[in-house]
Amino acid sequence: MTRIQSVRTFDVRFPTHETLAGSDAMNPDPDYSAAYLRLDTEIGSGHGFTFTIGRGNDIQVAAIEAVARLIADADVDGLLADMGDTWRRLVHDSQLRWLGPEKGVVHMAIGAVVNALWDLRAKRAGQPLWLHLAGLSPDELVSLVDFRYLTDALTPDEALDILKTAEPTRSERIAALQAEGYPGYTTGPGWLGYSDELLDRLCREAVQDGFQQVKLKVGADLDSDKRRLKIARAAVGDDIRIAVDANQRWDVGTAIDWIRALEPYDLAWVEEPTSPDDILGHATIARAVAPIKVATGEHAANRVIFKQLLQAEALGVVQIDATRVAGVNENIAILLLASKFGVPVAPHGGGVGLCQAVRHLAFFDYAAVSRQLDGRMIEYVDHLHENFVEPLEFRRGRYVAPHTPGASTEMRAESLERYRFHG
Amino acid sequence: MTRIQSVRTFDVRFPTHETLAGSDAMNPDPDYSAAYLRLDTEIGSGHGFTFTIGRGNDIQVAAIEAVARLIADADVDGLLADMGDTWRRLVHDSQLRWLGPEKGVVHMAIGAVVNALWDLRAKRAGQPLWLHLAGLSPDELVSLVDFRYLTDALTPDEALDILKTAEPTRSERIAALQAEGYPGYTTGPGWLGYSDELLDRLCREAVQDGFQQVKLKVGADLDSDKRRLKIARAAVGDDIRIAVDANQRWDVGTAIDWIRALEPYDLAWVEEPTSPDDILGHATIARAVAPIKVATGEHAANRVIFKQLLQAEALGVVQIDATRVAGVNENIAILLLASKFGVPVAPHGGGVGLCQAVRHLAFFDYAAVSRQLDGRMIEYVDHLHENFVEPLEFRRGRYVAPHTPGASTEMRAESLERYRFHG
Incomplete structure (x- = not known):
């Protein structure tokens, strides 16, 4: 069993409001920030983050920590081997789900954790993420997607067809x-x-x-x-x-x-x-x-x-x-x-x-x-x-x-x- | 000037999963919880909360604290006198808004703060909230509503008409x-x-x-x-x-x-x-x-x-x-x-x-x-x-x-x- 050795989070904020780079009609003075996560495991590190624009980055960090606790004792190999199941395990957690569902702070926190796991998985595969994903079979790719609430617009079979058409x-x-x-x-x-x-x-x-x-x-x-x-x-x-x-x-x-x-x-x-x-x-x-x-x-x-x-x-x-x-x-x-x-x-x-x-x-x-x-x-x-x-x-x-x-x-x-x- | 003297938050969780009261098709084992806020001011106390079902209640408490910081130095009389403006001040905060916008943890936290202020205002008026609201003029009620994103379905004038029809x-x-x-x-x-x-x-x-x-x-x-x-x-x-x-x-x-x-x-x-x-x-x-x-x-x-x-x-x-x-x-x-x-x-x-x-x-x-x-x-x-x-x-x-x-x-x-x- 491969363990997560440590989960470290960082509240990182750049004082971008000083230059007005990033200013728009709704966001006059953003401080570009990252609620950042580093997962250390026996097989390497994974890095993920949520982008925010300043105040509230601390809330986002708290949410990332709460989500990461859901996998604190999990087998990393198992998490990485079935990332579709891992995603559902996090997104379908019934208690955290109440805080969205599937939106805002908690959903973005899940994104940071999921992306850190993908970073780790691609590193272990020795490939940039895009090339790693582009090397998965259509069936594997379909297994990554949660089709809940999508089937009136896209079924797993239709997704498979799209991917199979592109494969050759x-x-x-x-x-x-x-x-x-x-x-x-x-x-x-x-x-x-x-x-x-x-x-x-x-x-x-x-x-x-x-x-x-x-x-x-x-x-x-x-x-x-x-x-x-x-x-x-x-x-x-x-x-x-x-x-x-x-x-x-x-x-x-x-x-x-x-x-x-x-x-x-x-x-x-x-x-x-x-x-x-x-x-x-x-x-x-x-x-x-x-x-x-x-x-x-x-x-x-x-x-x-x-x-x-x-x-x-x-x-x-x-x-x-x-x-x-x-x-x-x-x-x-x-x-x-x-x-x-x-x-x-x-x-x-x-x-x-x-x-x-x-x-x-x-x-x-x-x-x-x-x-x-x-x-x-x-x-x-x-x-x-x-x-x-x-x-x-x-x-x-x-x-x-x-x-x-x-x-x-x-x-x-x-x-x-x-x-x-x-x- | 009337000040907020203290903002106290509580992470309150009831072990309701033990009885299965509250169990449904998506929420098999909720622990009914409240991310609870007590605002103490020179003119009395206001109480508000967000309901959650367990895990993540700590995130919600952190968000309530972040939102309450936006009004920490405000004049309470001013906040209560123009609750429409107070609402917009909280919801339109450009940096916190990024974490929604207007959804999930941050939006619910604003709800807890806004509701605590309404509790305080109604107490000061010596009335139950519903009767206090029902005593406001149609114009005052319209001023409480943010019509941003609503005007293709409901304009301020239409809202006023509805309220004026009911007034007599x-x-x-x-x-x-x-x-x-x-x-x-x-x-x-x-x-x-x-x-x-x-x-x-x-x-x-x-x-x-x-x-x-x-x-x-x-x-x-x-x-x-x-x-x-x-x-x-x-x-x-x-x-x-x-x-x-x-x-x-x-x-x-x-x-x-x-x-x-x-x-x-x-x-x-x-x-x-x-x-x-x-x-x-x-x-x-x-x-x-x-x-x-x-x-x-x-x-x-x-x-x-x-x-x-x-x-x-x-x-x-x-x-x-x-x-x-x-x-x-x-x-x-x-x-x-x-x-x-x-x-x-x-x-x-x-x-x-x-x-x-x-x-x-x-x-x-x-x-x-x-x-x-x-x-x-x-x-x-x-x-x-x-x-x-x-x-x-x-x-x-x-x-x-x-x-x-x-x-x-x-x-x-x-x-x-x-x-x-x-x-």
């Missing part, structure tokens, strides 16, 4: 990913707290750096949004896509009016127009602003929300997040749902380590699930990666394929110490 | 409530872990006690459900309503098949057939099983979920919960939504103190919002009320109108001490 050509796509990487887009120029001059300069730099899409935060003031979009469009030219992100600022009616007013600037998508819980609202907005696409997902609580957004034809872009849902397993469910409904996935990046972690899921998606790159990009924010032991590599607008074993979620000991929060 | 006749309904109380229904006979003999006996006692409706837990085994419903129907006769509660056990397709198989037993409603997040799923089920009504709400995370359940015509019964959403203010929003859509409200009771707290909202609803009693009942579970300083009174199947000042949420010091959880 996986190796070609893996080779392409290793040679060419995966496209990214940048949110760097568009933070709401930035001056017009900085916006202009960063947009021009983004084009020079090879980006095919930039994203601007909007939603605080319509005239200001128009002015900033005009600056951005002039800076990037007609061939580079511009997306906008309202960070849940609007009611349904306001969203429709506001987005229509921004139509002249040729928007690639509008992100988080309203409450992430409002499936019917997103559907109403999507119908009203077509052909502009609606995107959401970084705050979508679980696979049941994604299922409905897809059933309601509310989404043109599915934005998975590495630490919002209950980890790798649930994101595989969401990738399968997106593939079933034929909607492209453009993962949420930024924060602390989200780009590090989520790119594994996008690489896996292309290799083993969707087989598509059209309209797909991973958000890229060049920020805080230096705090990770193996910072991501990014070249000419593209993510380089991760090539070291694990999930790329281990933070540097110096960073954990330096930015550790002491009340 | 409030006093008649208040007098009726004080004279006759408000109907309850009982879940006491129907816990899943009870024997057939106990079910039969408790059903007969319920009729003798004056109840017009009983509720049975279902969803673990169809044959067993049929057998138990047959016993219950024989015990209560044809004139007493029987509702069933699946506690989220089913997928959409299973729910439809299962409920149809139970049709011969003449069901008043089917409660929580599937995931509380699945608005579209509830709508599909409701269409398929009509005229049996679908009920849900005790796990509905916030007003945005209720809004959509009503927009989608998914609900025949709205089940508000005193500690799931962000307190009294958000429940007023939900009562207004239910009234707008013409759907009856039957509050969720049970747990620890839920009946104590939620009856104030039902009494207020009848007096000042819906003006209706048809098909409306508050769930009644005769359990753990003795741990409260002012236990509710219940006679002949009806809740007696609360008549002492406050929200009835104060627990006895002996109970807090005796059932305090020590890791």
Whole structure:
């Protein structure tokens, strides 16, 4: 029996409010933070975290500790050998489930624990996580997914079909990913707290750096949004896509009016127009602003929300997040749902380590699930990666394929110490 | 300036798993618990709590402490004078909001703090909470509600109209409530872990006690459900309503098949057939099983979920919960939504103190919002009320109108001490 030797948690907070990087219409002064977990076992260490924006990171740490207690005495080999069962054991714990169910602090804490176990499992396999997942059989992958509440939209057999269709050509796509990487887009120029001059300069730099899409935060003031979009469009030219992100600022009616007013600037998508819980609202907005696409997902609580957004034809872009849902397993469910409904996935990046972690899921998606790159990009924010032991590599607008074993979620000991929060 | 002198929290857990009272298809062994808050100020004390079922109650306590820190230095008179602003101050805190948004542990913690402030305010007014709320003007009541994300279904003007329509006749309904109380229904006979003999006996006692409706837990085994419903129907006769509660056990397709198989037993409603997040799923089920009504709400995370359940015509019964959403203010929003859509409200009771707290909202609803009693009942579970300083009174199947000042949420010091959880 292989034991967990220690569970260590860290409340890590970076004082990002000082620079206004990360500022948007709903989050004026975030302190990018991680509720971080290190699992030490006899066969190695696994690292996972939840991204938060400051206050409350201590609550998230308490939740991770509570979830980790559920597996304190478990056999690590057993946990890793059947990660589908491990996921259900954590998510279906009836007492903890009451605190969601399957949403918010507890669900994200399960994600941190599940992701730490995947980090450990991929390291033991000697593979980067995406390649490890892309090497599992369709049956193994289906066994990772909890189909509870999904079967009216996606059955295990349908999921198996999607994976089997992709299987014969996986190796070609893996080779392409290793040679060419995966496209990214940048949110760097568009933070709401930035001056017009900085916006202009960063947009021009983004084009020079090879980006095919930039994203601007909007939603605080319509005239200001128009002015900033005009600056951005002039800076990037007609061939580079511009997306906008309202960070849940609007009611349904306001969203429709506001987005229509921004139509002249040729928007690639509008992100988080309203409450992430409002499936019917997103559907109403999507119908009203077509052909502009609606995107959401970084705050979508679980696979049941994604299922409905897809059933309601509310989404043109599915934005998975590495630490919002209950980890790798649930994101595989969401990738399968997106593939079933034929909607492209453009993962949420930024924060602390989200780009590090989520790119594994996008690489896996292309290799083993969707087989598509059209309209797909991973958000890229060049920020805080230096705090990770193996910072991501990014070249000419593209993510380089991760090539070291694990999930790329281990933070540097110096960073954990330096930015550790002491009340 | 009136200060908060101390914020004290208690992790209180009752060993209810020993009796299987509270057992259902998803929650086999709950330990009914309260993450409890006592706010002491220069003008008195306020008491609030979140109900949980055991593990994780410590996380909930940590969250309540984090939320209470947001008002640690505030002027209590100011907080109480504008409870709408106080609610927004807590719910819109951008950093804590990230951990939901507006759902799960943090949102419930805000509920505990908001409810403690309402307890204090009602005590200072010398009135039971329901009567205090029923004495506010329509404008004051509208100011308590955050209409963000609601305006596509309910505008402030529409809410004002509902309240103004009820205003001239409030006093008649208040007098009726004080004279006759408000109907309850009982879940006491129907816990899943009870024997057939106990079910039969408790059903007969319920009729003798004056109840017009009983509720049975279902969803673990169809044959067993049929057998138990047959016993219950024989015990209560044809004139007493029987509702069933699946506690989220089913997928959409299973729910439809299962409920149809139970049709011969003449069901008043089917409660929580599937995931509380699945608005579209509830709508599909409701269409398929009509005229049996679908009920849900005790796990509905916030007003945005209720809004959509009503927009989608998914609900025949709205089940508000005193500690799931962000307190009294958000429940007023939900009562207004239910009234707008013409759907009856039957509050969720049970747990620890839920009946104590939620009856104030039902009494207020009848007096000042819906003006209706048809098909409306508050769930009644005769359990753990003795741990409260002012236990509710219940006679002949009806809740007696609360008549002492406050929200009835104060627990006895002996109970807090005796059932305090020590890791």
